[in-house]
Amino acid sequence: MFTGIVQSIGRLASVTPRSGDLELAVEAAGFDSARLNIGDSVAVQGVCLTVTHKTPQGFCADVSRETLNRTTLGKLTTDARINLEPALRAGDALGGHLVSGHVDGVATVTALEADGRSRRIEFDVATELARYIASKGSVCLDGVSLTVNEVSGCRFGVNLIPHTLAVTTLGTLAIGAAVNVEVDLLARYLERLAQFRS
Numbered sequence: 001m002f003t004g005i006v007q008s009i010g011r012l013a014s015v016t017p018r019s020g021d022l023e024l025a026v027e028a029a030g031f032d033s034a035r036l037n038i039g040d041s042v043a044v045q046g047v048c049l050t051v052t053h054k055t056p057q058g059f060c061a062d063v064s065r066e067t068l069n070r071t072t073l074g075k076l077t078t079d080a081r082i083n084l085e086p087a088l089r090a091g092d093a094l095g096g097h098l099v100s101g102h103v104d105g106v107a108t109v110t111a112l113e114a115d116g117r118s119r120r121i122e123f124d125v126a127t128e129l130a131r132y133i134a135s136k137g138s139v140c141l142d143g144v145s146l147t148v149n150e151v152s153g154c155r156f157g158v159n160l161i162p163h164t165l166a167v168t169t170l171g172t173l174a175i176g177a178a179v180n181v182e183v184d185l186l187a188r189y190l191e192r193l194a195q196f197r198s
Contacts, residue, residue: 002043004096004145012080028058041087046143046180048101071103083143096145097138103180122157130154132183140182
């Protein structure tokens, strides 16, 4: 589990094809390497990946075909900046909201607007995901926990404060950019439970 509070911006050192899927090598400057062991989970752009081995600068992780089909990871190139968060440990602060790292799909930036020192961004998302996004609810975009400002059909907006713009990759988003979306866990489970109501 994660909280959507990015701990570091890493760099994608290499992307290596492996029999139809990929291996990513990540440089994780500023990441607490003492918290990183083989088998640990790390959120990379909001996607939960497993550390397969450590490197002097960071770690490597495999990306399955399912993940490549559902996220933006397959479109990343060497030197791309990536949001990183280690998995929660007992006693860690819950600063954002509970995030699994199991990305539901991709949203596209449709509008950007300055709002004081902050930036408002609007996204379009697939119809099957839009129903899980609620005004003043939580959403995770590229691994960043955010509050939804408003929702209209398949479009929703968020507000990025100066701190978020500075310490995550979201500050570099442009119109047409794609981001990984994880909807709120509670919304998914409530819908599933409702299907079995007698």
